[in-house]
Amino acid sequence: MKLKSIFSGLAATALIASLVGCGSGNSSAPSGDQAAGEAEAYPKKQIELIVPYAAGGGTDAVARAFADSANKVLPQSIGVVNKTGGGGAVGMSEGAKAKPDGYKLTLVTVEMTTLPPLGLATFKPDDFKPVARLNADPAAITVSADAPWNTIEEFVAYAKENPGKVRIGNSGTGAIWHLAATALEQKIDTKFNHIPFDGANPAVTALLGGHIEAVSVSPAEVAAQVEAGKLKMLAVMADERLPKFKDVPTMKEKGIDLSIGTWRGIAVPKDTPDNVVTVLKDAAKKVTEDKAFTDVLEKMNLGVSYADDAAFSEAVKKDSELFTKLVSDLGLKK
Structure with a gap:
């Protein structure tokens, strides 16, 4: 018996389309337009x-x-x-x-x-x-308010004349602030005495207590003490000056190509x-x-x-x- 004698033309067309879909191995696969629509619907x-x-x-x-x-x-x-x-x-x-x-x-x-x-x-x-x-x-070089250096140039000059004497606190060996200070010593061709702490806050506390000469942590981590006049920020390792610390120069301004x-x-x-x-x-x-x-x-x-x-x-x-x-x-x- 012929197929068309059992099904109407419309039903036959639907059946054939279904069979063709099965033959493709993925009858539920969306069309290109459908897939694009689903992608556009994210999320x-x-x-x-x-x-x-x-x-x-x-x-x-x-x-x-x-x-x-x-x-x-x-x-x-x-x-x-x-x-x-x-x-x-x-x-x-x-x-x-x-x-x-x-x-x-x-x-x-x-x-x-x-x-x-x-x-x-x-x-x-x-x-x-x-x-x-x-x-x-960025990282910033910050020192005590009564430190003998008022500019990054003075700090760098002292560090170069006294290799290993400047103790710089960081948030742990291998942490970002340690790496920042290391990058600086390489740029200015000297050596610092890197002092690791369990986080930036203990390093800042040590600086306030006079146990180290500087820290290389972020401005955010010394902002309160700088604003209170207990610390002074000498320079930031950024491409541009920070809006909140407009008077603090970048390293690049001072001839040190360092942004970290x-x-x-x-x-x-x-x-x-x-x-x-x-x-x-x-x-x-x-x-x-x-x-x-x-x-x-x-x-x-x-x-x-x-x-x-x-x-x-x-x-x-x-x-x-x-x-x-x-x-x-x-x-x-x-």
Whole structure:
């Protein structure tokens, strides 16, 4: 019996289309237009943002402020999850290995480029695709208010005439502020006596107590003492002067080509589609322009510093090369 004698022409057409679909091996596969539409719909569910450090710190505050402001511009909410351990290695490792669909982001920090060469992380910077930088804070050379140096030139001259005599406190051997001071001593061709502390705050306390001559931590970590007249900031390792410290020169102004510090930004696994990155990049740009976000950072003396995916990627590459060399020079790799 012929097929058309059993089914109407319309039913036969539907059956044949179904059979052809089955023969393709994927009857449920969306068309090109449908797939594009689904991609454009991102995000369609809640997004998770990994913070690789404990709740309550500066990185956590930036992440939560970002999520709060991003929830105003994205159709789905962002939930912050703290994954601590290994100085940031645990959380960033999980973020690097996440499914590259845009639903698990990582609040990465400069340690993304320092932990791998130190041998303290299984991931590499290339395992991430940078989306946007949100914040950046340079290192600064800060001394006691009664120190004999009133300019960075005087400080450098003394350090060069007295190698190893200037004790500079940092937040731990191999940490960003240690590497910043090391980069400076290489630039000016001298040696400092690097004194490690368990964080920046103890280093600043030691400086206030006269136990060391300087610290190389961020302006945010000495701002209160500088404003109170207990400390004086001689120079910042930044490309431009900081709005809150307009009288403090940059190293570059003084002929020392050095720009180094910490930063925080959003990153996704390396194979994440470009359309997803675009959505997140645009959202991040709006976040950094949101007063609620900028107020949180200003309260903590943290600098808002937006950079899109291309600029952020270039900065990550530059820092990765810098810190890999520094770690090698210091012989710090585990």
